Amino acid sequence: MTTEPHWRLMxxxxxxxRQTVDELWLRYVALGGSxxxxxxxxxxxxxxxxxxxERDRVALAVNDHLNTLAGAARAPYSxxxxxxxxxxxxxxxxxAMLRGTHLAPPExxxxxxxxxxxxxxxxxxxxxxxxxxxxxVPVPGDGGASRPPLRIDGTLPGRAFRRLQIETxxxxxxxxxxxVPVIDGVERLGVLDVMTxxxxxxxxxxxxxxxxxxxxxxxxxxSSTTAYGDFLESLRVSRPRSVxxxxxxxxxxxxxxxxxxxxxxxxxxxxxxxxxxVFDYALSADRAQFAVVDAMGxxxxxxxxxxxxxxAYRSARRSGAGLFEQVEAVHDAIAEGxxxxxxxxxxxxxxxxxxxxxxxLVAGHPAPLLFREGKVVKxxxxxxxxxxxxxxxxxxVGEENLQPDDTVxxxxxxxxxxxxxxxxxxxxxxxxxxLQRGAAEHLPLxxxxxxxxxAIRKHQHGVLQDDATLLxxxxxxxxxxxxxxxxxxxxxxxx
Numbered sequence: 001m002t003t004e005p006h007w008r009l010m011x012x013x014x015x016x017x018r019q020t021v022d023e024l025w026l027r028y029v030a031l032g033g034s035x036x037x038x039x040x041x042x043x044x045x046x047x048x049x050x051x052x053x054e055r056d057r058v059a060l061a062v063n064d065h066l067n068t069l070a071g072a073a074r075a076p077y078s079x080x081x082x083x084x085x086x087x088x089x090x091x092x093x094x095x096a097m098l099r100g101t102h103l104a105p106p107e108x109x110x111x112x113x114x115x116x117x118x119x120x121x122x123x124x125x126x127x128x129x130x131x132x133x134x135x136x137v138p139v140p141g142d143g144g145a146s147r148p149p150l151r152i153d154g155t156l157p158g159r160a161f162r163r164l165q166i167e168t169x170x171x172x173x174x175x176x177x178x179x180v181p182v183i184d185g186v187e188r189l190g191v192l193d194v195m196t197x198x199x200x201x202x203x204x205x206x207x208x209x210x211x212x213x214x215x216x217x218x219x220x221x222x223s224s225t226t227a228y229g230d231f232l233e234s235l236r237v238s239r240p241r242s243v244x245x246x247x248x249x250x251x252x253x254x255x256x257x258x259x260x261x262x263x264x265x266x267x268x269x270x271x272x273x274x275x276x277x278v279f280d281y282a283l284s285a286d287r288a289q290f291a292v293v294d295a296m297g298x299x300x301x302x303x304x305x306x307x308x309x310x311x312a313y314r315s316a317r318r319s320g321a322g323l324f325e326q327v328e329a330v331h332d333a334i335a336e337g338x339x340x341x342x343x344x345x346x347x348x349x350x351x352x353x354x355x356x357x358x359x360x361l362v363a364g365h366p367a368p369l370l371f372r373e374g375k376v377v378k379x380x381x382x383x384x385x386x387x388x389x390x391x392x393x394x395x396x397v398g399e400e401n402l403q404p405d406d407t408v409x410x411x412x413x414x415x416x417x418x419x420x421x422x423x424x425x426x427x428x429x430x431x432x433x434x435l436q437r438g439a440a441e442h443l444p445l446x447x448x449x450x451x452x453x454x455a456i457r458k459h460q461h462g463v464l465q466d467d468a469t470l471l472x473x474x475x476x477x478x479x480x481x482x483x484x485x486x487x488x489x490x491x492x493x494x495x
Contacts, residue, residue: 007046010058014044017065028061090210093119094217101221106229109221110141120210121197126182126218128190129161130238131271133450136161136190137235157191162447164188164483166211168202176202180211184219186263186483187256188446192218239272244303248274251310253281256446256483261353262288263479265446266471267453269414276302276344277412277467278310282317286353289317292471293330293346293388294365294412305342308333309388313348323350323397327361327385334389343389347410349473356402356475361395363388366416369432370400371407371472374439376432380408407445407474409435414468418456426459444482445472 014024021044025037035043035054042048043058050058086092093116100112110126117124125144127136129152136157138144152158160167160179167179176199180192192215201207226232241249248268256265266279276295281288291313295305312333316326327348334344347368349360360368360380364387367379383398402408411431418426434455438448449470456468 007043010055010062011044011046013059013062013066017062019065024058024061024065027065028058031057031061031064033057033061088119090120090213093117093210093214097214097217097221101225104225106225106231107141109225109232110139110144113218114142116214117194120207120214122207123195125193125195126190126222127157127193128182128222128232128236129188130236132238133453134238139232139235157193160191161188162443162450164444164447166208170199170202174199178202178208178211180215182215182219182222183483184223185254185256186258186446186480187219187223187254189219189222237272241271242273244276244300245270245272245274247300247303248278248306251278251280251307253279255449257281257283258480258483259283259285259353260480261286261475261477262351263445263474263476263483264288264290264472265449267449267469269453269456269468274303275299275467276306276342277414277469278306279410279469279471280310280313281471281473282314284353288351288353288473288475289326289349290351290410290471290473291326291330291346291348292365292410292412292469293344294414294467294469295334295342295344297342301338301342305334305338305344308337309344309346323348323359323361324395327363327388327395331363331388335391338389340389343387345387345412349408349410351402351408351473351475353475356404356406358400358402358408359383360398360400361385362398366411366413369409369411369428369435370402371409371435371439372403373405374436376409376435402475405474405476405478407472410469410471410473412467412469415452415456415470418460418468420459426456430455430459442482445474445479446483448472 021041022037025040028040033054035050039048043050086095096116096119097112100115101109113124113126123143125147126139127150128139130137134152136150136152138147150157152161156167156169157179160181164181170176176196178194180194181188182190182192194211196202222232255267258264262283264281268274268277276297279292281290293306293309295302295309309330312329313326316329330346334342345365346363347360347365349358351358361383363385367381369376370378370380380398380400383396385395415431416426416428431452434452435448438451449472452470
């Protein structure tokens, strides 16, 4: 006798075909079956057994007819119908992420991410970089609650973050994993720990590509959910922020951005106690407009002045005002708002992304540096204006014709004037040296900025006396490659 579960399932499937036993037998024989019709009928009734190979031929005959019925049972449409919602693989994972975060608080992101990983057959934990870009902090949730933070320097996950490249490894416990950079556009946010079922999957180029798209969408969701909740942002804040620091952080654009013609990366230190430094930029198809402002002082009034300055700059820029008018708008906002009690220095610039023509104006501020082929070749000191907030209108606009891959370096005096315990300044020479070392290592632009910030903090033993702001603007069509975490090789080797 055949086992009851098997023959019952076979009988149920046969009944769905609505065939007689004779019709099924004809199809079965056409597929190579050798049992007679009486034997087939006894098998379907559970009264006799068939050899395994014959049972499989019966199953094939039943399924073949069911497939035919499935195709024939559908009514015709008058137009082409789009395919249904994906249920497996990367499309399903992306849909799960979008659907799971709709009308959800930021705290739901780890569970949504874990569910999406199921569609790719992987486990996953997300780490976010803290605001000092020193640590990768695990997001509490499925798998991440008990994990310690990881250092960005000196670890494999940190290397994935620093270099914007996928890293693979097999842990001591045999767990195979990919460390995938999480980015929003080109801004680095953290890394994904993608845990595969077996080490062989680490060399699957399609898994690498799928994880890159997945991590990119996650970056967008991290940024969007952070805008209306504190859960993720509180994980990234390494130290409580002062009121003025919180004010300035809300004003800043993304720290890294780019198009196919330009890259921008900026940083302000210390992240927890910013005074009056601020930067802003706007990128379009053919222009990059950018500015750095340093409102004098280190209190809330300096923060208010920085806020007024960047608001005036944006208002003028968005109304189509030229370089002169943009600078005057910033001057007027500070002069009228603070009546000489607060002054500011700054640089405002406009780069033509088609020709490389740079126009700039320096208002009592350190002159920008021009970085070319791994070296600082000159200071940009032609365009001058007195300090913002003083009613002196003598202005000249400087011009410079950039070469492809040139980088304009804007900084505040908090960078060069930073002093160590022996009162030695960080100075322009150390700034230039750090920039050149980053270029020699072919680091991505935001990593160069991070290296400079680290060097300044180290010089002052972690205690900064003044805001230190750096903004790099690179005119390039090639530097973007370093910000694309897709695997360079088709079959990356596990480490």
